[in-house]
Amino acid sequence: MSESxxxxxxxxxxxxxxxxxxxxxxxxxxQAESMRDRGYxxxxxxxxxxxxxxxxxxxxxxxxxxxxxxxxQVLDAEHEGLVFGRLDTHERETVYVGRLGIRDGxxxxxxxxxxxxxxxxxxxxxxxQPMGVIRRRVIQSSGRSVTGIEDDVLMPHDxxxxxxxxxxxxxxxxxxxxxxxxxxxxxxxxxxxQDEVIRAPWRGVTEITGGPGTGKTAVAxxxxxxxxxxxxxxxxxxxxxxxxxxxxxxxxxxxVLPSMGETSVELRAVGELLDGYEATHTDPAPVATIKGAARxxxxxxxxxxxxxxxxxxxxxxxxxxxxxxxxxDQLERxxxxxxxxxxxxxxxxxHAAEALLEALADVAQRHAESGGPEVDRARxxxxxxxxxxxxxxxxxxxxxxxxxxxLSRLGDEQRLRTAARSQLTPDEISILAASFADTxxxxxxxxxxxxxxxxxLVGKPRRRRVAAEDxxxDxxxDxxxDxxxxPRQARPPGAARSSLPEHYDEFGHVIVDExxxxxxxxxxxxxxxxxxxxxxxxxxxxxxxxxxxxxxADADAAEADGVLGSPSARxxxxxxxxxxxxxxxxxxxxxxxxxxxxxxxxPTAVRATGIDPTVRTVDTASLESEVQQAAMDVLAxxxxxxxxxxxxxxxxxxxxFMSPVTDERxxxxxxxxxxxxxxxxxxxxxxGEFLAESVAGRRGLYVAMTRxxxxxxxxxxxxxxxxx
Numbered sequence: 001m002s003e004s005x006x007x008x009x010x011x012x013x014x015x016x017x018x019x020x021x022x023x024x025x026x027x028x029x030x031q032a033e034s035m036r037d038r039g040y041x042x043x044x045x046x047x048x049x050x051x052x053x054x055x056x057x058x059x060x061x062x063x064x065x066x067x068x069x070x071x072x073q074v075l076d077a078e079h080e081g082l083v084f085g086r087l088d089t090h091e092r093e094t095v096y097v098g099r100l101g102i103r104d105g106x107x108x109x110x111x112x113x114x115x116x117x118x119x120x121x122x123x124x125x126x127x128x129q130p131m132g133v134i135r136r137r138v139i140q141s142s143g144r145s146v147t148g149i150e151d152d153v154l155m156p157h158d159x160x161x162x163x164x165x166x167x168x169x170x171x172x173x174x175x176x177x178x179x180x181x182x183x184x185x186x187x188x189x190x191x192x193x194q195d196e197v198i199r200a201p202w203r204g205v206t207e208i209t210g211g212p213g214t215g216k217t218a219v220a221x222x223x224x225x226x227x228x229x230x231x232x233x234x235x236x237x238x239x240x241x242x243x244x245x246x247x248x249x250x251x252x253x254x255x256v257l258p259s260m261g262e263t264s265v266e267l268r269a270v271g272e273l274l275d276g277y278e279a280t281h282t283d284p285a286p287v288a289t290i291k292g293a294a295r296x297x298x299x300x301x302x303x304x305x306x307x308x309x310x311x312x313x314x315x316x317x318x319x320x321x322x323x324x325x326x327x328x329d330q331l332e333r334x335x336x337x338x339x340x341x342x343x344x345x346x347x348x349x350x351h352a353a354e355a356l357l358e359a360l361a362d363v364a365q366r367h368a369e370s371g372g373p374e375v376d377r378a379r380x381x382x383x384x385x386x387x388x389x390x391x392x393x394x395x396x397x398x399x400x401x402x403x404x405x406x407l408s409r410l411g412d413e414q415r416l417r418t419a420a421r422s423q424l425t426p427d428e429i430s431i432l433a434a435s436f437a438d439t440x441x442x443x444x445x446x447x448x449x450x451x452x453x454x455x456x457l458v459g460k461p462r463r464r465r466v467a468a469e470d471x472x473x474d475x476x477x478d479x480x481x482d483x484x485x486x487p488r489q490a491r492p493p494g495a496a497r498s499s500l501p502e503h504y505d506e507f508g509h510v511i512v513d514e515x516x517x518x519x520x521x522x523x524x525x526x527x528x529x530x531x532x533x534x535x536x537x538x539x540x541x542x543x544x545x546x547x548x549x550x551x552x553a554d555a556d557a558a559e560a561d562g563v564l565g566s567p568s569a570r571x572x573x574x575x576x577x578x579x580x581x582x583x584x585x586x587x588x589x590x591x592x593x594x595x596x597x598x599x600x601x602x603p604t605a606v607r608a609t610g611i612d613p614t615v616r617t618v619d620t621a622s623l624e625s626e627v628q629q630a631a632m633d634v635l636a637x638x639x640x641x642x643x644x645x646x647x648x649x650x651x652x653x654x655x656x657f658m659s660p661v662t663d664e665r666x667x668x669x670x671x672x673x674x675x676x677x678x679x680x681x682x683x684x685x686x687x688g689e690f691l692a693e694s695v696a697g698r699r700g701l702y703v704a705m706t707r708x709x710x711x712x713x714x715x716x717x718x719x720x721x722x723x724x
Contacts, residue, residue, distance in 0.1 A: 020104075088137075205534070207538075335352075592723060613712040644685060680710045682705070
């Protein structure tokens with residue numbers, strides 16, 4: 001028979017099995033809905049029973065409804081391509097592999113969950129170690145329809161005559177397909193080196209290093225699903241947090257885990273980690289470098305301990321006919337004394353009250369020594385501590401500190417200079433103060449880490465009942481001082497994507513992607529989310545855009561080590577095969593970064609297309625039309641997505657250039673926004689601007705060039721960017 005006839009026949013065979021699977025899936029969904037409905041009916045009937053029987057029936061209802069809803073949540077998750085693999089073994093057994101484990105009404109296995117041990121040969125078997133697998137088949141689907149199959153024969157000498165083989169090279173075929181707007185999970189093309197990472201022990205720290213296109217992100221996400229499948233009791237209570245470099249990135253990967261049946265994982269961009277605050281932009285490199293430096297920890301600590309603006313400069317209170325007075329310098333000594341004891345200011349108001357009362361007792365004692373009435377210190381402290389005017393003063397003098405208010409005060413250059421002392425240079429103070437003073441632009445990604453540090457420093461205010469006769473409420477409860485009125489403040493309550501409690505910091509497992517770009521202050525912020533967690537850390541030093549000129553690499557590594565522990569105790573895996581880029585595209589990208597990476601740090605691209613990157617020199621006056629024409633050209637040549645990428649300061653222009661193009665496959669992205677993403681074709685505009693953008697500009701250019709899977713077009717007015 002011809003290859004096309006064989007292909008159609010084999011697709012029909014697999015379609016019959018897939019139809020059977022989806023029919024069973026619909027049956028299970030119907031059963032779960034019926035169970036839920038019966039649970040509600042059981043609860044309704046309990047209203048007319050005796051109290052004991054009623055409680056028992058209500059408990060039974062709750063268990064039934066909870067179980068039914070959990071089942072429906074899993075079954076209702078996206079299951080396009082539910083069955084993606086098949087194994088034919090030496091023992092003449094057939095095992096279908098998919099996103100969920102499903103049995104028929106007789107409890108015979110229809111699909112084996114990809115995370116189960118029985119599915120491991122689908123990823124681990126090789127021609128050298130076939131693990132009893134004769135034929136491994138990748139099943140490609142669209143919706144519930146099988147659209148293609150690809151076979152690998154691992155034991156050719158044991159291949160039965162009646163077993164048909166379709167295609168050669170399932171991996172290459174899967175990688176050559178167009179990408180959609182959402183990341184395609186690679187459960188059907190995971191190779192052995194990747195599978196070893198996915199199934200590594202859950203405890204401790206697992207580091208995944210590899211160049212562009214090696215599947216680091218996909219492996220980390222599949223690891224999250226695997227850990228929840230295998231170790232749900234150990235880490236399920238705390239949950240899994242996945243941290244990416246940008247909102248575009250987390251949106252891009254957002255369907256991968258649901259497609260594998262996992263809907264409980266929390267996805268956050270690094271600028272979204274602090275509940276109630278939202279980053280709206282990235283700072284220029286010099287500003288981000290200062291804000292991210294470890295030195296900022298000391299600056300913020302001193303800012304928290306400084307005297308808040310507008311607090312009373314004198315305390316006067318009458319006690320038994322004597323006026324007791326604390327002047328400004330005395331009050332400042334009291335403040336320093338309280339801060340000197342340590343602790344978070346918002347948890348220390350009681351200590352502040354005690355210190356003030358002791359200072360007032362000292363004043364009364366000096367009056368007595370000068371001929372005034374004798375004073376009973378204990379009685380004075382007790383009586384003054386009950387005075388409403390004392391508490392009114394205390395609220396004003398020791399106000400609740402809010403992170404956003406402390407940060408905004410550093411827009412005052414003199415106040416920042418006081419907090420910075422020797423930590424920042426005069427130029428750095430000026431740059432930083434100007435950034436904090438600019439409230440119109442909202443918070444930057446780097447600001448979020450500073451706000452989180454301040455949250456940790458100031459502490460959560462103690463809740464207290466305000467006396468009915470006290471007309472001056474605690475500012476914490478004063479609606480007129482709602483920080484959400486600040487234009488740099490966060491989205492209102494309820495707008496956060498997470499259903500977790502505010503500032504939830506007890507995750508069981510944390511996955512960090514693009515870890516090479518985290519600043520020391522961001523490492524501190526992330527560390528708070530996983531104090532007792534196990535970790536999966538993904539990154540590539542060659543793609544780093546972070547550079548701390550003042551602190552140096554040692555300071556950066558120290559903060560990461562403070563979170564992850566000793567490097568010697570971590571499991572390390574290196575992925576060395578670039579499945580994303582064609583060999584032609586990666587060859588040019590590797591030349592761009594060759595002076596910043598050793599040969600062992602660059603992966604090997606295994607897929608050749610015969611299509612070389614297009615590099616065209618253009619005139620700046622015609623750049624708009626050139627970009628439009630290049631984008632239209634590649635849109636016509638590829639089926640999937642196309643990105644026009646430029647330096648961050650070029651993005652607004654590129655968006656304007658491309659506004660006439662209405663093709664939904666087209667995206668405009670900046671050098672930082674495109675990290676972790678991939679497109680079928682990329683139009684790279686003015687590569688020389690990447691080099692001038694930051695000290696890590698050549699690495700940023702390398703990242704942008706390696707986003708393309710099939711075609712790369714470079715438009716430049718300055719050929720000097722290209723290495724000889």
